Amino acid sequence: MNGMNDVGGMDGFTLPVRDPDEPPFKYEWEALVFAASQAFHGPWPVDKRRFYVEIMPPDLYLSTPYFGRWLWRFEKLLIEDGLATEEELRNPDGPMSPAADFQPFVREAVDQAIPPKFRVGDDVLVKNEHPTGHTRVPRYARGRRGTIYLDHGVYDLPDAVAHGLDPKPQHCYAVVFEASELWGARANPRDKIYVDLWDDYLLAGS
Amino acid sequence: MSPQDKVSRREFLTKTSLAASTAVAGAATGQVGAQEAEEYVQSDYSVRAKALVAVLTKKNLINPAEIDEVIEFYETKVGPHIGARLVARSWVDPEFRERLLSDANAAATELGIERRRDLAAVANTPQVHNLVVCTLCSCYPWAILGLPPTWYKDAPYRARAVIDPRGVLKEFGTELDEGVEVRVWDSTAEVRYVVIPERPQGTDGMTDGQLQDLVTRDSMIGVEKLKSLV
Numbered sequence: 001m002n003g004m005n006d007v008g009g010m011d012g013f014t015l016p017v018r019d020p021d022e023p024p025f026k027y028e029w030e031a032l033v034f035a036a037s038q039a040f041h042g043p044w045p046v047d048k049r050r051f052y053v054e055i056m057p058p059d060l061y062l063s064t065p066y067f068g069r070w071l072w073r074f075e076k077l078l079i080e081d082g083l084a085t086e087e088e089l090r091n092p093d094g095p096m097s098p099a100a101d102f103q104p105f106v107r108e109a110v111d112q113a114i115p116p117k118f119r120v121g122d123d124v125l126v127k128n129e130h131p132t133g134h135t136r137v138p139r140y141a142r143g144r145r146g147t148i149y150l151d152h153g154v155y156d157l158p159d160a161v162a163h164g165l166d167p168k169p170q171h172c173y174a175v176v177f178e179a180s181e182l183w184g185a186r187a188n189p190r191d192k193i194y195v196d197l198w199d200d201y202l203l204a205g206s
Numbered sequence: 207m208s209p210q211d212k213v214s215r216r217e218f219l220t221k222t223s224l225a226a227s228t229a230v231a232g233a234a235t236g237q238v239g240a241q242e243a244e245e246y247v248q249s250d251y252s253v254r255a256k257a258l259v260a261v262l263t264k265k266n267l268i269n270p271a272e273i274d275e276v277i278e279f280y281e282t283k284v285g286p287h288i289g290a291r292l293v294a295r296s297w298v299d300p301e302f303r304e305r306l307l308s309d310a311n312a313a314a315t316e317l318g319i320e321r322r323r324d325l326a327a328v329a330n331t332p333q334v335h336n337l338v339v340c341t342l343c344s345c346y347p348w349a350i351l352g353l354p355p356t357w358y359k360d361a362p363y364r365a366r367a368v369i370d371p372r373g374v375l376k377e378f379g380t381e382l383d384e385g386v387e388v389r390v391w392d393s394t395a396e397v398r399y400v401v402i403p404e405r406p407q408g409t410d411g412m413t414d415g416q417l418q419d420l421v422t423r424d425s426m427i428g429v430e431k432l433k434s435l436v
Contacts, residue, residue: 008341008392009369013362015377024280024353027248029255034353035276036259039268050343066344066359068251074258084261092260099265136394138341140368152324155396172395174326179388183369191388193368196395 001132002139003054004061009140009183030067037070043102044077047162051134052077108167110154116171117199122148124175125205126197134162137201141193144181145205149194150174157198170199285352289400290421291317292327292350294414297405303329306402314350321349328391329402330431335386336401337375337428339367340393347398351423358427368392378429401428408435 007013025031037049044052052073056064064072078084082100118124128143129135136158150173157168174194179187262268292313296303306313310325325347328336340346341364346354357363366374371388375381382388391399403425409417424430 005342007361007365008339008367010361010365011369013365015362015366015374016357016360018355018357022355025277026356027252029248029252031277031281032255032259032273033251034280035273036255036262036268038276039272040262042267053343062361065247065251066356071251071254071258075254078261083267084265088261089254089257092257092264096261096264099267136342138368138392138394140341150326152326152395152397158395172397174391174397186369188372188388190386191371191390194389194391196393196397198395 001051001054001134002130004056004058005050005054006139008138025067029071033067033071033074037074041104042077042083043081043105045105045107045161047134047158048164049073049077050158051162054134107156110156110167110169112154114154114169114171116151116173118148118151118171118173118202118204120148120151122204123206124148124202126175127201127203129201131159133159135159135201137197138195140182141175141177141195141197144177146175146177146181146195148173149176152196155198157200159200168200172196172198173202175202280353284348286350286421286423286426287418288319288352289347289350289423289426290418291319292400293402293421293426294417296327296329296402297409297417298414303402310400319350321347323347323349324397325350325400326397327400327402328389330404330428332404333385333387334389335375335382335428335431336389336391336399337367337371338391338393338399338401339364341365341368342392342394345393345398347400349398350400351426355423375429378424380430400426402426403428403432406432406434 025034053069056069056072061069075089078089079086081102083102084099085097087094088096124146126137126141126144126146129137152172152174154169155172157170160166160168173196175197177193177195179191179193180189182193259268259273263270292306295317296306302313305316306327307329310327314321314325330336344354344359346358363374368390371390372382393399403421406420409420420432422430422432425432
């Protein structure tokens with residue numbers, strides 16, 4: 001979906017003051033949210049968890065700190081899947097209902113023998129698609145022309161995994177774009193942007 | 207009374223975050239002290255995070271000991287010192303460097319580095335400067351750099367790194383010659399990128415261990431170059 005997370009190329013943000021001695025977790029709650037996400041071996045693949053940040057309303061996304069977004073999606077997924085209720089999350093000292101049954105998500109090995117659609121050096125055109133579900137094509141690359149730079153091998157297509165659809169294992173490539181293809185006259189013509197993209201996102205193009 | 211008590215149950219999840227941002231907005235207009243607003247935001251997240259862990263624990267959905275183990279691992283075990291081993295070795299061993307650049311997974315395994323995700327290494331040269339970003343979320347090579355700094359995860363860096371990499375580099379104090387090619391790697395898929403910075407001048411004869419101490423996290427993200435020692 002065209003969510004607030006897809007910020008590549010936006011103007012108007014100011015880089016924050018950087019703390020060179022920043023610890024991994026600045027506040028205890030950040031450590032708790034992170035660790036709970038790691039320690040809960042739940043039914044959600046990472047692609048689905050990413051999607052549940054992407055669906056945050058844009059104003060809420062921008063006003064919520066990083067681990068606050070993790071907390072928001074964790075609460076939402078628990079409630080949606082019947083693993084906890086809003087009342088329980090609001091009042092953890094109260095009575096608890098049993099959690100619904102679930103199968104922990106386990107990433108299956110993919111078949112590396114699946115043939116690639118493209119070879120290194122091939123010119124490609126990124127499809128100009130705007131799916132309402134999860135996708136990993138940044139908006140700035142849609143409809144743009146690039147060249148296959150590297151073949152990373154076969155990985156499951158996240159668009160399918162995120163929504164529990166039949167797996168679509170396929171090749172994923174580093175596609176190189178001239179900066180001027182993406183940003184026009186504003187770009188330094190020497191610069192290049194590399195974006196990792198799956199077969200399904202690409203058309204042959206020259 | 208905690209802030210959430212004022213909020214209807216149905217809209218709790220949305221309202222808590224919105225209330226927090228309203229407090230911050232209030233601080234900007236002088237209605238609430240900035241520190242007061244910050245404390246409000248943090249206490250709100252703290253209440254929710256503790257409730258999350260309590261609920262998961264009571265329902266036997268997590269093992270509390272694992273919470274402590276995860277925090278300890280990311281606070282004390284994993285960090286840029288691991289990536290620095292790859293970089294320093296690549297400076298002293300040209301054959302290792304070739305293996306690292308062609309198959310970073312095998313090179314990491316060679317040094318006994320554990321990882322869950324695939325890695326790729328890209329090398330800076332006098333002609334090429336590499337910069338890593340994840341515009342869509344926060345993909346980062348945890349196994350060799352630890353957890354990313356806040357600025358890497360927040361919108362400003364992610365928004366600008368792809369459209370204005372030279373401007374971002376300048377803000378990090380990194381000046382590039384006009385003739386240098388900038389390559390920005392947007393980690394949109396399954397591979398996590400690490401930049402192999404150039405070996406600083408004045409380090410001839412230093413041991414692998416001494417060289418590791420020179421390698422910074424930011425140089426492996428690509429936002430800075432390592433300073434010459436001469």
